[in-house]
Amino acid sequence: MTAVTQEAGAPFGAAPPPGADPGESAIVTHGLTKRFRGGQVAVDALDLAVPRGSVFGFLGPNGSGKTTTIRMLLGLVAPTAGDYSVLDLPLAQALPRVGAVVEGPAFYPYLSGEANLRRFDAADPTARGGTAARRIAEALERVGLSAAAGKRYRNYSLGMRQRLAIAAALLGPRELLILDEPTNGLDPQGTREVRSLVKEIAADGTTVFVSSHLLAEVEQMCTHAAIMRTGRLVAQGTIASLRSGLVVRVRVETPDAADAARVLGTLGLPDVRRSGAEVTAELDGRVPEQINAALVGEGVAVRGLAVVRPSLEDVFVGLTGEGFDVGG
Template sequence: MADLSTADGSTVIATRALTKRYRGGQLAVDGLDLDVPAGSIFGFLGPNGSGKTTTIRMLMGLIQPTSGTARVLGHPVPRAVRTVLPEVGALIEGPALYGFLSGRDNLLRYDAADPVADPRTRRARVAAALDRVGLTAAAGKRAKAYSLGMKQRLGLASALLQPRRLLVLDEPTNGLDPQGMREIRALVRELASDGTTVFLSSHLLDEIEQVCTHAAVMARGRLITQGPVASLVSGLRGRLTVTTPDPGDAARILKEQGVTDIMVTGDQVTGDPPESELAELNAALVSAGVRVRGFGLEQPSLEDAYVALTGEGFDVAG
């Protein structure tokens, strides 16, 4: 079994054979070996029901694993959770808020419950956290009047009240509009540039692809793959797209040249190219009299990688 030590600071989360089985036999997490590099923005990716939140709850000491081991910031959890949690900011399954209190007063109460928080700087830190998530103008409004997106922002602000070595975010853009999602992505990048490792769980492939440096892919409770985001798609070849006023002829020629899974949509023909040079495909089209107005290979995405790895679409139950 690999060493779980993080004495050199290179890994902030490490699990080995981490497993959670609920009563009734439901296997939520199955033998998870996870390594989260320090300083990374690590995307924990998988459809709803794939075991992401259960894993996070075990890492934060909220539930006991059935078997296996985990270390966070070099310490075993849940045994050393009291040592670990002061250095971790977390937003898990949405924020728990006092609806009758204002956003500002919710944060003041959160901070007062933190045994390591300095009460002398409390109001200044609350104001700074509200400003970072764009809630200064709504700080005096009762939390029960907040929209879902505003509640998500307030929960994120609670995780930012103190400097943290690790920030754990479970679906942080849930309920946010596109502008709010962009702002949260920018904030995550800013935090990472300041030295915080960000562990970000999401079922949104596009979100992970835009912001994360590393990712792990979960499906049905099992880890499918993990590593730098670029390496997860590097082994895939993109999809060929040809734009032409002669789509029927183009599809026929491409099929003869070994292109598979051909689809014709208007004046576009797409397919999975063979290993031969793309220039040869283009030359074959031109030689056959096909008028080629566009020819290129789309870059593969995380969604392509997920489908290639699991053989199924991303929006699945599990």
């Protein structure tokens, strides 16, 4: 398809990438590009399709263009070229249906969580004042902060602060929730809280678009993902499809490594490798239980047998030859 260069301020109405149906997609971009002064290209001809109802991980190292893309999708930054569509609607109609947390909202530390949400709600021109109390209570309940509603924000943990930010984004009915690095800086407990919350929100039918540089984290909560590198899209699809091009291996831990390697070779498993007390091979569609039975039948003492499936990090390294921060 031909890239469309357009004037700033008219980014909506995009033609979808090949195979993308705007009616079935919460977000569609075509050739979306952002160049800053000096020629720096932050986002380079991005073709993205985010299915409705998905939890979509937008992955890439810090500086790969994720936040700039989100700012363009929300109308905060004008694209240099290309088109995009959110919820297949004009900007003015789409934004009231979108909740977003971008680089963390500013809360008053001396106000309670509930009072901060009242401030956010009052600033929303589309919010109905007569239903504010009910909607605020529902948002707090949804993120698990009802019991801490009267607690001052400065006394909230990092996980509670992130949940309050998500509550602020959910004060109205939302079809799409955009979260920029929602687990950044959180401890393991806070990370689990946010991950669980994202899954609950998605289960209610809201499409969730999650930007992150933590591949392992996204892998646990997302149904789909796109991988960015230096402003360009490397790959996108379901988590399963992204992994599908890489080899699944079986790993055997045993004191009888030489015999185990011989048995795996006899079974016809490709690429048998031996390292100390560990032997690996390509699974090649075999059933692990049958492999274990064959090893035991040949007198091999099996201490452990595991199927090793490729991770998103493996996908990224396989596509680019590089890795990036997967642990924070």
